[in-house]
Amino acid sequence: LPPIFTFLLAAGLGLEKRSWIKLAGLSIAVVACAWIVLQRHSEISSPNALWFAMGLLIPAMLSIGNVYRSVAWPSGVKPMILASGTLLASAATLGLFAGLTRTSIFPATTGLQLVSIVGIQGLLTALTYLCAFELQRRSNPVFYSQLGAVAAMFGLLIGVIWFNERYSVGIWLGALVVILGLRISNRTKPTSPET
Template structure:
């Protein structure tokens, strides 16, 4: 277990695999009439509650301060509330697998933002990786979702905002990580902050904050809360061990889970061009990863 906790590669696989579960479970939930805001709330409230129970058992009660409260609010909004709403709103239109592919752009966008704000120095390989990833994104976007069911361009554009929000979150959490704060503590605070934000969004009538459909999905609710809680324990540890660019690669692992589960279990079908675009993005991710390792 200690080797897993200290290995960036192992943490990446575990975290990405658990993250990928949100796509098939999200499609099942939205297909049953659960709104994007409600399912996002299920994740954040479920994660916060499960993890705080773990902390109570461990008798670990951290002290709060203004820095942590600010961190919780900002990280909760840009890392969880906003991208999750977009994900679950887009899945019925784009498909679970196609929406998952959007996550693969997170490493490229994270590196781009890191270069722009001076967090990292540009390298030829890193810039080339960004370019290749961008080409892959254009190819994927051009296919517009499932085979024979092209989504409106507006939904494709909305899907492309998912990796942008995640990349901003990756950068923010790195540069504003509170001193002496543990990963579980940060996961609890950020997700409860996201849950509060989602409750406020739910006050808007158009958000359709109806909890009744959840009664028909008890197993999906439990599975989603448990997998997300487990994922975020490893997520924050990976943030500390691997850094923001390496962390952002969980999207590639999650995309693989989303594509495979969508194809095998949810009956989704994608054009060869979609798979080619996803592979091109993957090549860009490998290039940016190699650039990071060389710089390190």
């Protein structure tokens, strides 16, 4: 849902041209992602209406963040500074929370192997934040909001390659429809040849 909410918000604020084709492409991709999730988690029972409504707050907040970052991007500030600041603020918040609740960040029995894994994960997270801020700087909020759908497609590939998962034809068809929806929403108008 973040791509659709972001598009509607950005179009409403005049940051994005209103386009039924773009909205249709985003909708196709979102519905296909939902189809994949339902295929993989068919045991999901019908949700409580209150929790479902609260769940809709997450994509709404993500959409507001996508638009806000584009509108309020500090001039002259590089993505590295913003990524570093975000991660340092998160680390400080975690440290403060751990201190106030007297919760250890690492259990006393933590071995070197786990610390190494956490260190590698930290480096990958830092790289992810750097890439995300760089992409946000170079694109618009609607394009950026489509990262979730792209991540879902890579998640399927990682599941097959790394975890030896096997998916049904319905899931692969859903993945193709996601790609089709993203292609429709990001299509560019052909340019006329120069005379």
